[in-house]
Amino acid sequence: MAQDREGPPAKRFKAAPPGTQPQSAAPPAHVQRRSLPISGARGPLLARLRRLDTAILIGETGSGKTTQLPQYLYEAGIGHPGVIAVTQPRRVAAVTLAARVAEEKRTELGKLVGYTVRFDDCSCAETRLRFLTDGMLLREAIGDPLLHKYSVAILDEAHERTIHTDVLFGVVKAAQKKRKERGLRPLKVIVMSATMDVDMFSQYFNGAPVIYLEGRQHPIDIFYTKERQSDYLQAALVSIFQIHQEAPACQDILVFLTGQEEIEAMTKTCRDVAQHLPEGCPRMTVLPLYASLPHSQQLRAFKPTPEGGRKVILSTNIAETSITIAGIKFVVDTGMVKAKKYSPETGLEVLAVQQVSKAQAWQRTGRAGRQESGICYRLYTEEDFEKFEEMTTPEIQRCNLASVVLQLLALKIPNVLTFDFMSKPSPDAIQAAIDQLDLLGAVTQKEGQLVLTPLGKKMAAFPLDPKFSKAILLSPQFHCAEEILTIVSLLSVDSVLHNPPAQRDEVQAARKKFISSEGDHLTLLNVYRAYKNVNGHKGWCRENFINGRNMKLMAEVRAQLRDICVKLSMPLESCRGDTAGVRRCLAHSLFMNAAELRPDGSYGTVGSQQLVAIHPSSVLFQCKPACVVYTGLLRTSRCYMRDLCPVDAEWLLEAAPEYFRRRLRSAKS
DNA sequence: GAGCACTGC
Structure with a gap:
């Protein structure tokens, strides 16, 4: 048994979860x-x-x-x-x-x-x-x-x-x-x-x-496991079927898991098990729920439970706050969540499975008592729960702060290092952000105070990461503003490339025609141009494994960014076939994200000589360009660069001579 | 040869 249902008295409490939805x-x-x-x-x-x-x-x-x-x-x-x-x-x-x-x-x-x-x-x-x-x-x-x-x-x-x-x-x-x-x-x-x-x-x-x-929340019974569970997925599976065999039909179950892959696997397992249940069990409908699931499939979770059946919804934390499903009687909380961490020293973002906070656990529990009394199974011991963090670390302490610091400076905050944050980010994180802005030429010292340069002021006008704002602002010099606007917009939405693992060969075949030897940014540009040529035709998107929803969103972003450019009186030109200008512009704005090929065939970042690799999803995966810039690093099994663009080392030197003089391998030789 | 939780301007 995954949890103890007759053991110590259940804690009855009046849940006060946040968030009227x-x-x-x-x-x-x-x-x-x-x-x-x-x-x-x-x-x-x-x-x-x-x-x-x-x-x-x-x-x-x-x-x-x-x-x-x-x-x-x-x-x-x-x-x-x-x-x-x-x-x-x-x-x-x-x-x-x-x-x-x-x-x-x-x-x-x-x-x-x-x-x-x-x-x-x-x-x-x-x-x-x-x-x-x-x-x-x-x-x-x-x-x-x-x-x-x-x-x-x-x-x-x-x-x-x-x-x-x-x-x-x-x-x-x-x-x-x-x-x-x-x-x-x-x-x-x-x-x-x-x-x-x-x-x-x-x-x-x-x-x-x-x-x-006062609120109006129904009481929720909470059960903890007696012993620590070594495998929360197994524990969840056992709990689901235990509830299913004991509870009356039409009482639905919401299970909190960590991610898409896990949820898809569990969905399959549950469906398989459900086929071999003794007679007299209610019919079980198992439904996955996560943000990247197509909207139409998300909607299935909202459909009323069929008469005499039971809905089991397997969800990420999207069901914690963003989506509310009516009629949930049982919540099964694995106590785990996938969340982003950021380390200012390496500039690395890590997405890792970790324990939820107490506040988050209460939030999940509260999802059971929205229409009538509910029951929550916590797949961890009460003792372990007491050791959970009280609150989830606020986002501001888990992020790259370059945008935030740029905004604070635009707000004319006199000293960002002493800004009155409710939860202060580490001074290192703020300093790292200032250093980045400095390298981008966005800030300067004036009478002992950090202020925005004219370029910095313009950068603050864009709702973007500063390095992308910089790319846009530099683009007229390289006569490729239209192209950079497209690339930056594509990078600021979720991927427009759809990669269903089951159709890998078809995807590769369809994608071939967009691939540019000049890297991922220019490949994305090709996708956009083709998309525009067919006026965003839906069938075309489907055939080419392009996510139409994200493409539309990207077009909205592009229009907004273009408006801002017009307000700033920027000349907007297209370079048409001259893609070298686009790459030079990217080199001048992403130079902090540069990596060089080492003699042993590996890559090292120019900034800190960190060992990195080309992500297998990159069009340059099989290539070995001497010098690249990338959009960001992702730490999983290795440290991967995502969205690569091959550049000349000289361009980097041009972009930030001081920064590169001592660092660039190719400049030394 | 991998795989990404969730928001938002």
């Missing part, structure tokens, strides 16, 4: 408003908030805080005549919340109530309640650090600690202070969160009071 929780509209838990507290809540500059609002799932509070504030005239901003970590949430609130106010979406997300602005001068993504408000702040148009900033889902929310904390705190000092209209800041991190939020915002809101 409006897109599928969707209670009926305005008729429901008055019966939400928050409505009983309206009067006292408004009285308190009216007096406060800053408040931390803790609300359980189902409290109605996200939809109701902005309306209450507006109806009470708090913040009038400014705009009330409500930020969300995800686009869908911003859009669906705005739609719902507009419906409750019985107004047209985009007028009084609106939303603003990337590629989609549904708001106007009349808009008073504005839902936006946290990243969008941050971008606005670059143009207007004091956020003049807003009178209230509500930062929702703050416990998720996205990199954007974390930077916004500092931005709104500073804006509030400065507006006060200058006698401007005050900025009210309301931080909304689930139960974790309460003290930290309050402390950060100068001891701001914490207001608790």
Whole structure:
């Protein structure tokens, strides 16, 4: 048995998972408003908030805080005549919340109530309640650090600690202070969160009071295993079938696993086992769920359970916050997650399976009690659970900070090393980011202070990693702006190349015609040109194993980047066949990611002489160019360079003479 | 000769 069901008494608790997910929780509209838990507290809540500059609002799932509070504030005239901003970590949430609130106010979406997300602005001068993504408000702040148009900033889902929310904390705190000092209209800041991190939020915002809101979450029973499980997959399998044979039909199971491959394998195993069950067992429908799964297949997880059957959903952490499935009675938590780590010394990103935090485990557990009471099986011992980290490390402590530092400098933060972060990244990580920006020519010292150069200011206008912004800004010098725009856009979305392992030979045959001996970037450029030639025809995409969805997204990104170029009055030319210009431009912007062939046939990075290899997915896999630049490193079984472009060592010397003089092997000889 | 969790501007 994977877990102990008769042993020590189950812990019964009232789960308070974060994250109201409006897109599928969707209670009926305005008729429901008055019966939400928050409505009983309206009067006292408004009285308190009216007096406060800053408040931390803790609300359980189902409290109605996200939809109701902005309306209450507006109806009470708090913040009038400014705009009330409500930020969300995800686009869908911003859009669906705005739609719902507009419906409750019985107004047209985009007028009084609106939303603003990337590629989609549904708001106007009349808009008073504005839902936006946290990243969008941050971008606005670059143009207007004091956020003049807003009178209230509500930062929702703050416990998720996205990199954007974390930077916004500092931005709104500073804006509030400065507006006060200058006698401007005050900025009210309301931080909304689930139960974790309460003290930290309050402390950060100068001891701001914490207001608790009742929620409406059903009780969930939690079971731990008696003994530590050596194989969480085996334990999960046993648990699934144990539940399946004991629980009534129509009670669905959600299982948290770590990744696509694991989920696909487990899906197959479960389906096989399910075929050999004794008679009288409910029919089992096993459904995988992960982000890269085609949308149509994701939707299957939402279909109601067939009469007399049972749905078993095998999911990544996408089901923790982004996707909510109704009717889950059982959650099986393996306690594992695949997550990214970053080490500033090597610039290496590592994607590794690791233990979840306590907060994450509670989040998973909460997915069981959304419509009625639920049960959660934790495939680890209670003792081990106690040893889990309290919180997941905030994203800002796990990332390359080059973009963040560039944004902070664009916000005219006087000293990025002492910026008021709620959770400070390591000084090494900040310094590494400054060094990168320095090499790109984005920053300079002025009167002992780090400031942006004119180039740096332009770079900050692009929603991109600084090295890509630099590529775009340099491209006119090489007469290839159109091509670089395409390449950078392709690199900033998920891969447009679809690689189903089962059809490997067909994929290779179809891809042949796009391959350029000048590397992966130019191969991608060929794909885009061919795609444009057939006007993005769907059948063509299918035949050529091109991901049409990502291609469309890429086109949107490209249009946005092109707009920014036009606003910066950049001359946009195409080099047509002269692809050397494109490679030179890439050499001048990716020079920090350069590697040289060594006499023994291996590759070493020019920066730190680290041993690296060409990723087998690269078109240059079988080739041995003397000198390459790459988009990034990926650490798996070895350290791989991804997206390669062969370059001349002289180009690198041209790009950053000081940096390369001592480093480049070919320059020494 | 490999394989990538999830967001967002």
